Amino acid sequence: MRLQEVNQIEPVVDAKNVFRIASPDCEIQFQAPSTVEMNEWxxxxxxxxKRQLMIALRTNESNDAFEIDTERELEAIHAILYENAETLKQWKNTLEGTEIPLKxxxxxxxxxxxxxxxLQGILHSTLLIEKSHDEIVNRYIKQVILSI
Structure with missing residues (x-):
């Protein structure tokens, strides 16, 4: 089964941690060890x-020299900023009280x-993105659990 052919991805009702992937030609069911892992899958x-569909729908224009997955790149940037938030906070705190030679x-x-x-703007934006991300993930998990 090719990813482009998949037309349904959903939890199986009356089965614990089981979800199915279906295409016009076949259906496959998988069982995850936990509800959380099933939701992650x-x-x-x-x-x-979604990425495969976007790539398939994209036209082959001559000015497209590179194919960039914006969603993935933004996610990577956010992850780097979030992982280094403590360092950014230390820099910000250092700037508050230190004389910095800027010749x-x-x-x-x-x-x-x-x-x-x-630095303050980067920290604030990073935390807002993380908060929004957590809210969206929690909302999605609740929807999936309610549909089971």
Whole structure:
């Protein structure tokens, strides 16, 4: 079964941690060790299916030199920022009380403030993205559990 041919991905009613993947030609059922793992499988399969459909629908324009998966790249950037949030916080805290030599800057205090507000903006945005991500995942898991 090819991912492009899949037309249904859903939990199986009356079966514990079982989900099915169906295409016009066949159907396959899988059982996961837990509901959480089943939900993770469902999310990942649907995500990959969506990516495959987007790639299949994309036209072959001559100006498309590279094929970029924006969703995956944004996810990677967010993961890096989130993993390094403590380092960014330390930098921000250091900037609050430390004299920083900025020899090449016309206005060192302004450069320090700009760097400080940039770090603060990155931290704030990273935490907002993480909060939204958690809310969406929890909402999706609740929907899947309610449909079982």
């Amino acid at each position: 469902l999310v990942q399969i649907q995500k990959q299916r 090449n800057s016309e206005n060192p205090e302004q450069a320090k403030q700009l760097f400080y507000s940039t």
